[in-house]
Amino acid sequence: MNTEVLSPRYDVVIVGGSYAGMAAALQLVRARRKVLIVDAGQRRNRFAATSHGVLAQDGRAPEAIAAEAKTQLLAYPTLQWLNATATGGKKQGDEFLITLDNGETVQTGRIVLATGVRDNLPAIPGLAERWGKHVFHCPYCHGYELNQGNIGVIAGGEFSFHHAMLLPDWGRVTLFTNDLFIPDEAQTNAMLARGVSVETTPVAAIEKHANVRLQDGRELAMDGLFCLSRTEIIGSLVQDLQCELVESPIGVFIQTDEFKQTSVPGVFACGDVARMAGNVSMAIGDGAFTGASVHRTLIFN
Template identity: 40%
Template sequence: MDTAIKHDVIIVGGSYAGLAAGLALGRALRKVLVIDSGESSNRQTPHSHNFLTQDGTAPAAIASIARQQVSAYTTVSFLNDRVVSAKKLDSSFEVSMPFGESFTAKKLVFATGIVDLMPDIPGFAECWGKSVLHCPYCHGYEVRGQKTGILANGDSGYEFCMLIANWTSDLTLFTNGNSTLTHEQTARLHNHKINIVEDQILKLDQTNGYLSSIQFKTGRAELVTALYARLPFQQHCDIPQQLGCELGEEGYIKVDAAQKTSVSGVYACGDNVTRMRTVANAVSMGTTTGLMVNKELVEEEF
């Protein structure tokens, strides 16, 4: 038998997607516990963009306002902690904290994000989210027309160059070793006056996370003020996999249109399920998740 179920829903991860899910569920009168460790992946990014009414606002400020608004709903509570394990009971789930405390709920929502895996290039991590960027839709306008680089190779590098060329005509592709572009791709990039540099990178010269140049192992340097890169990643939290949630080929948690994972009663939303990595998209998915979780609870209880 299950122990006494204290919550309708436990949300693991209290950033944009998790807070949006909590807001929808709070407004549906659901008893919700949001557990968050305060380790959002964009915590060093100075400004968020492409989010209506909040364009240019610091991500931390958006999250702070969101938490204040969600806190107004008395059925939603918060815990600043980290979930270390979870298990399925008869008709609920139990999550455990580092020091043995546990909580139960009928449904689980994972809004736990991902961890970017930084290359072994000195200065790169310091610049990530400031002048080394993952998304032109989030940051491209602010560095438009500037001397810009792309750290990539092969098909990915070629496709990234096509995209970024919309924001600047002063563009260089850094392959960090021998190019794997096809002859046709190389010719097309050259026709668009996009330089290709195959030298291996030694380090990034930066001040407080803002890039000034790239130093190469050959001893030469190149001035660059913005650099785009698509990094490999891993799930920030592996508990969904422990519960049996399936991952797709790219490493994201598989969900359907209702944000349901492959495990009944477990939902996921935000950066852990999609490469569409924007605050606006995370909020949208979180809201959808809250609505769908409540719908499932209503259907089970009516």
């Protein structure tokens, strides 16, 4: 006999209530679907004071954007929001059961995974403390505010070449290879043509505003630094549901089709957990498209 205590059934449960998850929810509640958002309150950009490149929200605090979006969502009567963590999930017939850390089990016909990712940074003293303040990952979000100053790229692997090639549009760039990336001749010539300096002495620490102290004792003053983190999917739900994953140069992501459905029918994914390029604008767009795609399957499937 099934002894699980179920809450009322939802058309869609969205796991993760940041920008992508809320954008997906907005499309669904406007279609008058019964939606539950399960959110642990850990936005990826919570370390940043301002968010840039977001249409009509440029320069606002991330928490202010998220709070306003949540207030607008909660005005829809078919939305429920739970401050909780999804600890497990399974398919049961045509439905899904999701267990929460508050002991509740919720039942749904569709799941949207919008949990976001965790950023694992290089183990350089002083780097993590400046993450989101003077050390960034997205040039489009933070490059303009560096006012064409001195910009450092802390290499984390082969993809750091991409960072180094982009950033001269925002300032004078130095790539610190840090024994993690050795550019080949073609890459070296391409960076030279873009005016990028290459520093091969390993980094010892990040100090002051964003100064790079090298292992030979030199200290190079930077107005800002960019670093590619190694991303990690948050939580175990994707493994419980057995969604297929895809490896990228900066981490593992959930594989989706052109309509944002994962390898498991009825389970969708959006935002940073399902794409390599991540910023607020992209997350919102990805979430909105996912919400509409989920709604379509509720009708035609």
